[in-house]
Amino acid sequence: MKKTLLLAGAAALAMTVQASPGFAQEASEETELKQDVIVVSARKKDEGLLEAPVAVSAFSETAIEDLQLQSVDDIARFTPGLSFSKAFGRSTERPVIRGQSNVLAGVQFGVESGTAYFIDGVYYSGSIQNLDPNDLQRVEVIKGPQSALYGRNTYAGAINFITKGGAEEFEATAKARFGNNDTSEYAASIAGPLLPGLTGRLSFRDYEYGGEFRNAVTGELVGQEKTTSLAGVLDWSPASSFDSRLRVSYSEDRDGVLPLFLQSAEENNCMPGYRSLAYWAMSGSTNNNQYYCGVIKPGQVAVNSGVDADGVPNLIPGVPLNSTFPFMAGAYGLGDGTAFDGILRDLWVASSVSTYRFGDSGWELSLLGGYSKEHNKQGYDSDHSSVNFFLAGPTNEPFFANTTRKDVEDYSLELQLATPQDERLRGMVGVYLYDQILLEGDITFADPAGRAVDTGKRTVRNEAIFGLVEFDFTDRLTATLEGRYAEETKTDRTSTATPEVSYSKFTPRLTVDYNLTNGGTVYGVFAQGVKPGGINGAIGEAVGMPTYDQEESDNFELGIKTPLPNVGLGVWNLSLAGYFTDATNVQLTSAVAATSGAINSIATNQGAGEIKGLELDLQGAFNEIVSGGVTYAWTDAKFTEGCDADEWIMSSGGGNFTDPANQTGVDYTALFPGSGPASCNIAGRTFPLTSEHQASAFVRLDFREAGPFGSDFFVSSDLSYESSKFVQIHNAAETGDALLLGARFGFETDKWTLSAYGQNITDEDSITMATRWLQGPYFSAGFSPNIAPATASRGAPRAYFGSLRRGPQFGAELRVRF
Structure with a gap:
């Protein structure tokens, strides 16, 4: 009851006075409540937010602080059309824009979500959840295919993080943030002139979260996060014709055991049949259900990340204590089951952006370069349970321990030549090159460095030529034609039958926009998108699926961005977009039981689909005291x-x-009441990882000079909602709705800000993501008697593992500006 009242009150407040993530807090007659205050570079040039004919959500430096945006997960809460699934801690990221993703994104080599990250416009591969939010000047989420201008892996969109640069005058900042669950953050930066034409910035951050969930096996906390990072920027402009930025950063992540739990196959409640626990005699189960229908609830973490604390096995329903198997020891062992737990990441990232202007001609030549080097160790108990059995005899580690070492290097280079932008006919042409090298090894108790056995070298190479032509038919009507031809080659030396594949595609994008007299824009877009295919490696070869094809889409979008008429309620900006996507060769996931080691999945192409959607973003201010915003997205992503x-x-x-x-195939529906009709057809099913509804609201109240020492007093609150996401294409198991409430209040001056904050105040506990997985030890008929007919599917019964959502977070923060 208390939670219901809190939510109702917060919703009423937020919907009465909505706030804007992108609107400046100052609003007075002197500034005339200027609305288009955010400048974005979504089309690789600076434009006002209302002027850019593209669906983009922008977050200013002020908004990043007000909304407490610490990661992509937080950004997604306030971006209509962006959903983020934090499934494996701060790794294997799966951003989903407009329903387009893959549950293997970031897990299997070469499989990507279709949404790419960029830092200062330079492509960035890998996890970005450790990026210092204090170092950001702006974040832009650009929706819809961006292959023409942004390049690879922008099938669904792009997220561009624009960092702070040098300063013409000395400035410095410091921040200290403390919260429950042993959360702390210390950050500092210094910027200023170094030499004539040369400015710089140096920033530092130390962040730690102590975890809040406890492992029932070891008795220890899990889910800890720790990052230490350092970044430096040099901005060089020796003449008016040339400017350049060099940014270099280094970060260390030391995260603990991932907060993953198992929901046993004993809890399956639908789709009866032979692929169930009841047909493994040693399970002791009579449950003949093959699947789980409904919302998966959060469970207890119980994994073999260390020695069992009390010496008493933590039993799993369906795995009796006396379970023994041919050639194997008992199913429960009390020792450490993983040679490495958590995430260890050492990461170097460097980028350079330079522009040369040819005198007063208006022609510009730009060069963008990027480099990253990552050393990554990640480990987790991949059956996500207290089962901990070893093969009889010597072994380096038990089954179902996913412990790997990865060394990744990325290189990118982009060259652009642009014509004068003040001409009626203008254009740009460019070339792009990207290389990735991945080395991977297996971490074992005998080889904790993971270097004795190299499981394979994998590479990605992308080469492209791109450009655009833009023409003003009138002072208000403009058409822009963009295009990119790209070839991508992937190699995987672990695959003997298909060690290399190549894909190519030309992706055009046509935009027609009309500038309104009030400063707004009406636009229409047609764009094609492509997500390259790849190699499934030895696992895929074993089941006759060594490769998967590229996914393609045709996209149509209509949008309007406009100031709303001032009718005495202040000034507001409205962005509204509707879109339709027709996707073919959709990349999905099929689980495969390996003969040894961890369970694996492969990527497959399964059918076609259509996505319809609507996105709304309203932001503004009633007056100089009350400002706010509201967002909403409806996404209908269905297989056709x-x-x-x-x-x-x-x-x-x-x-x-x-x-x-x-x-x-073989049909047993007559034997199982409640099953059927037998069919492989998935038409009409919703895409996995997709929320049909997303909404958010934000309000901020500013009271000038109402605090001590002449400070201003402020209070803000935010509310976000995301509807439940299906785990798989079967559309039965799901994550549950998520409603999150946050708040912040405090005092500030030009020199300092002192505030208190709360996040997930009402303790929303719906899981962030779940995956249907094989339940050990029943992973092979060869290890456990299976009494199902030979013509039945005799694979392992399936359980689910899920990722727990962080609970209420409360704390205080001090920021100082010099």
Whole structure:
């Protein structure tokens, strides 16, 4: 009851006086409540937020502080059309724009979400959750295919982090933030002139979160996060014709055991059939359900990340204590089951952006370069449970321990030549080159460095030529044609049959926009998107699927950005976009049981789909005291055709899918009331990881000189909602809705800000993500008696593992500016 009243009150407040993530807090007659205060570079040039004919959500430095944006996860809460699934801690990221992603994104080599990260316009690969939020000047989330201008992996959109640069006058900042669960953050920066034409900035951050969930096996806390980072920027402008920025950063992440829990197959409650615990005699279970229907609830973390604390096995339903298997020891062991736990990442990132202007001609030549080097160790108990069995005899580690070392190097280079931008006809042409080298090793108890056995070298190479032509038909009507031709080659030396694949595609983008007399814009877009295919490696070869094809889409969008008429309620900006996407060869996931080690999945192309959506962003201020904003996104992402083998197994009572050409197989529905009809058809199903509804609201009240020492008093509150996401294409198991409430209040002057904050105040505990997984030790018929018929699917029963959401966070923060 208390939680309901809190939410109702917060919603009423937020919807009465909405605030804006992108609107400056100052609003007075002197500034005439100027609305278009955010300048974005979404189209690789500076434009006002209302002028850019593209769907973009922008967050200023002020908004990043007010909304407490610490990571991409926080940014997604206030970006209509962006959903973020934090499934494996601060790793394997899966940003989803407009319903387009893959549950293997960041997990399997070469599989990507279709949403790329950029730092100062330079492509960045890998996890970005450790980026220092205090070092950001602005964040832009650009929605829809951006292949023409931004390049690879922008099938669904791009997220550009614009960092702070040098300063013409000396300035410095310091920040200290403390909270519950042993949360602390110390940050500082210094900037100023170094030499004539040369300015610089140096920033430092130390962040730590102590964790709040406890592992039932070891009794220790899990989910800890720790980052130490240092970044330096040099801005050089020796003449009016040339300027350049060099940015170099180094960061160390030391994160603890991931807060993952297992929901046992014993809890499955739907789709009865042979692919269930009941048909493994040693399970002691009579549950013949193959799947779970409904919202997966948060559970207890119980993983073998260390020695069992009390010496008493933590039993899993469906895995009796006396379980023994041919050639194997008991299912429960009390020792450490993982040679490495958590995340260790050492990361160097460097980028350079230079522009040369040819006198007064208006022609410009730009060179963008990027480099990153990452050493990464990640480990977790990949059956996500207290099962901890070893093969009889010597072994380096037990089954189901996913402990790996990765060394990744990325290089990118982009050259652009632009014509004068004040001409009626203007253009730009460019070339792009990207290389990635990945070396991976298996971490074991015998080899904790993970270097004795190199599991394979993998590479990605992307080469492209791109450009645009823009023409003003009138002073208000403009058309822009962009295009990119790219070739991408991936190699995987672990794959013997298909060690290399190449894909190519030309992706055009046509934009027509009309400038309104009030400073707004109406625009229409047609764009094609492509997500390259790749290699499934030895795992895919074993099941006859060594590769997967590229996914392609046609996209149509109409939008309007406009100031709303001032009718005595202050001034407000409205951005409204509607879109339609037709996707083919959609990349999804199929689970595969390896003969040893961790469980794996492969990428597959499964059918086609259509996505319809609507995005709204309203922001502004009632007066100089009250400002705010509200966002909403509706995403309807459905398959129009497709056939999935697991869908047949689930719906047929556990029968094998034997004839893909005719989409048929063995049908046992007559034996299992409540099953069927048997079908592999997924048409009409919602895309996984996609929320149909997203909404947020934000309000801030500023009271000038109402605090001590002549300071201003402020109070702000935010509320965000995201509807439940389905785990798989079967559209049965889901994450549950999430409603998050935050608040902040304090005092500030030009020199300092002292505030108190709260995040997830009402303790929303819906899980952030879940994955359907094989339940050990029943991962192979060869290790456990299976009494299902030979024509049935005799693979392992399936459970689910999920990631826990961080609970209420409260604390205080002090910022000082010199």
